[in-house]
Amino acid sequence: MQETMSPAAAELPEIRTRTDVPFTIINLVTTVAPLVLVFYYHSRSSIVAFFVCYVVFGLGLTVGYHRLFSHAAFRVPKWLEHTIAICGYLAIQRGPLFWVAMHRLHHKYVDIPGKDPHTPKEGLWHVHFGWTHERRSDVWDPMIYRLLVPDLLDDKLYRFMDYEATDYVAYVLLNLAAFLAGGALGLPGAFDTHNAICFLVWVGMLNRVALLHAFGFINSVCHLVGSRPFRTKEGDQSTNNLLVSLLIFGEGWHNNHHAFPGSARQGLRWYQIDPSWYVILLLEKLGLARSVRRVSPRVQERKLRKPRPAPEPLAEVEARQ
Numbered sequence: 001m002q003e004t005m006s007p008a009a010a011e012l013p014e015i016r017t018r019t020d021v022p023f024t025i026i027n028l029v030t031t032v033a034p035l036v037l038v039f040y041y042h043s044r045s046s047i048v049a050f051f052v053c054y055v056v057f058g059l060g061l062t063v064g065y066h067r068l069f070s071h072a073a074f075r076v077p078k079w080l081e082h083t084i085a086i087c088g089y090l091a092i093q094r095g096p097l098f099w100v101a102m103h104r105l106h107h108k109y110v111d112i113p114g115k116d117p118h119t120p121k122e123g124l125w126h127v128h129f130g131w132t133h134e135r136r137s138d139v140w141d142p143m144i145y146r147l148l149v150p151d152l153l154d155d156k157l158y159r160f161m162d163y164e165a166t167d168y169v170a171y172v173l174l175n176l177a178a179f180l181a182g183g184a185l186g187l188p189g190a191f192d193t194h195n196a197i198c199f200l201v202w203v204g205m206l207n208r209v210a211l212l213h214a215f216g217f218i219n220s221v222c223h224l225v226g227s228r229p230f231r232t233k234e235g236d237q238s239t240n241n242l243l244v245s246l247l248i249f250g251e252g253w254h255n256n257h258h259a260f261p262g263s264a265r266q267g268l269r270w271y272q273i274d275p276s277w278y279v280i281l282l283l284e285k286l287g288l289a290r291s292v293r294r295v296s297p298r299v300q301e302r303k304l305r306k307p308r309p310a311p312e313p314l315a316e317v318e319a320r321q
């Protein structure tokens with residue numbers, strides 16, 4: 001598949017995209033399979049483990065990949081940074097270098113078709129899921145997209161996580177670990193094969209799918225449906241959406257986030273539930289997070305969309321003329 005820039009953008013380098021067919025097939029199979037298998041394989045312990053992993057891996061992405069790595073909204077000691085990175089990596093959505101590079105491109109070219117990696121202006125399938133199957137000529141080569149993350153490049157762990165082969169190995173090992181844990185946690189004194197498969201389905205496979213789509217909702221729903229209390233860049237369609245915030249730890253306050261991307265807190269009002277912020281606040285109270293960036297009410301006020309004054313009644317205008 002080839003895509004050519006419009007003549008108006010002739011000064012920009014031509015961006016070509018192609019579909020990564022092997023990855024697309026693997027992604028679709030490992031997405032559909034657990035959605036079918038959960039009806040045949042489920043146990044109380046596997047469902048509990050699913051929710052625990054959803055929280056731990058999900059916070060690894062929201063607190064770590066997003067607020068810490070992409071936006072440097074706070075700082076933590078290296079050992080904790082690596083721990084958070086590993087939690088996020090277990091969601092199997094690529095390593096921090098690729099994830100952060102794509103996210104920085106999203107903020108830089110927000111909602112510009114062909115430049116923003118995921119915008120609803122290129123269709124719902126593309127923004128929610130399809131973009132992960134595409135390889136863009138301007139960023140696909142690691143040597144190119146790594147230019148977007150100079151602050152993370154020195155870290156050997158992040159460079160190791162950046163190889164696609166590492167992702168596949170991590171995914172297989174995660175499934176194996178889930179299988180073994182499920183087997184060990186089932187029948188007392190014996191390996192419980194049924195519970196092992198339940199864990200494989202719920203923890204190894206379904207968890208990745210759930211988190212992938214939760215982030216898909218941020219990219220799709222939070223650029224289409226919801227409120228826009230703050231002024232953002234021209235063309236930026238970001239919205240605040242409570243349901244997405246509840247689903248993925250406060251990341252649904254996306255208009256707030258696009259207005260103040262460096263803020264560690266995205267639910268800027270007391271009633272805007274933001275679990276990722278509560279975790280950062282707890283880390284700060286424990287003395288583990290420092291340089292936590294906040295946005296003062298005065299700065300917020302300056303970006304608020306002001307309601308337009310109501311037009312004067314026509315009769316009064318005519319009476320003055």
Ligand SMILES: [Zn+2]
Nearest residue numbers: 106238254258
């Ligand atoms: Zn966005």
Ligand SMILES: [Zn+2]
Nearest residue numbers: 070103257261
């Ligand atoms: Zn962001």
